[in-house]
Amino acid sequence: MGFLKKLFLSNWSTEFRCVRPAITIQNDHLKAVWNDEKENTFGIERLFKLFLVLSSYVFPGLYLRHISGKFGLLPRKICSEVYVIFKLITPIIIFRCNLEDSIFAIILISYLLLETLLYLLGVIFLSDIYSPPISKKRSYLMLVINYIEVCLGFAVLYKATGGVSELVSNFDAIYFSFITATTIGYGHMAPIGHDAKALAIIHSMYNFIFIGLVLSNFAFNITYKDGTYRVKENKNKSETVNLKKE
Template sequence: MFGSQDPEKFKIPLSTSPFEQISNVWNSSHYQDFGIERLVRLFLVSSKVFFPGIYIDFLTRNLPAHSKKIYGEFYVIFKTVMPFVMLHYSLWDHYWLFVFNIYLLIETFLYVFYKIFLPEHNYGKLANRSIILLFFNFFEVIASFGVIYAAGNYLNQPITSWVDALYFSFITGITIGYGDFYPINETGKILVMVQVMSTISFLFLFFNFFAPRAQDITEWNSGNE
């Protein structure tokens, strides 16, 4: 794993402030890395200060664990539901809603890469809750790209309903193409490539989480034979 170290020694407290996290990466307090790897980590941890998620975590750090989880889950659910609402009510032409949708989509993209390159919160067995939240993130990406496709003239035929937008985004997101919808210009092709890249990132993250669990199960079964 990237910059892998001893899990307990290099685990960063969840209550660490955004700027303390930046300092930790800059000073290599939790990773013995250098060069481009540290620059990637620094970019990812620095980018979080521009989005609400890290401030929600920091502001709720002194609350009971279950209350803190509720706030975090509410934010994830809000981010997931918003693009679906935009699609259902054909709100993709509202400029500021569209921009806000892109803003939250960028946060989710960076969050996935943050989980890959700064996995200090993910050592040990992954809780089912984290898997569920990642599925919410995945469907947020699907719906958000649906909003983008609906708002522009990127495909071979116009999107006339929220179902069409969600359908094309979904089959693109799971890398299945039926040929009824396809991009016809450079912008559309770039959007499709970015969405497929996001799918690959999610798959990498899922496999990265499931592999240690599968290994633990295999070792447990071997020890009980």
């Protein structure tokens, strides 16, 4: 048991950090946007940020973080990771049980994909009120998992619509979903129905969001000063990177 704790938790296994309730934090985020505490917004941007904050209340992620946070910071982080993994394997379970044509499965996948979409948009547009991540590398890893989750989720929807040419098996649906996400498009498979075409459009928009997140995070952590590129650190220090201007 001690080995497993050390394997998964490292030094966190003996550390307990109290955290504020997740719902209270979300309420503070709503107040911050409403009162323009971090930055002044107006028009479409203001309405969109309010929508993103309010949307968290209709998804289980907020309440799972709220409940697990009662046991400390580490349980909250672990619970969030477990929930992300659950969202990742849900499409696989649906495929294994041949439930891709079930209305319940379609609604469930659409619901989880919508939650992921709004979360990713929140990371971009609510970065001024969100706390910095506990680990940048962990955030990138979670982003990769979200990317795979989205591809698998859309694979279920592609199979359910039946509007993709040459799509026969579940693996074909997964394959088509990934090549659509990466904008490769070999040409031997293509959406032919209106539903499948609409899904492909929505799927491509997800891809732009992922690209935007990666680029924005990279740009945020790189600053140019005194002829040298530097990487920002959490404690307002800079570590010189071997990327000097030629």
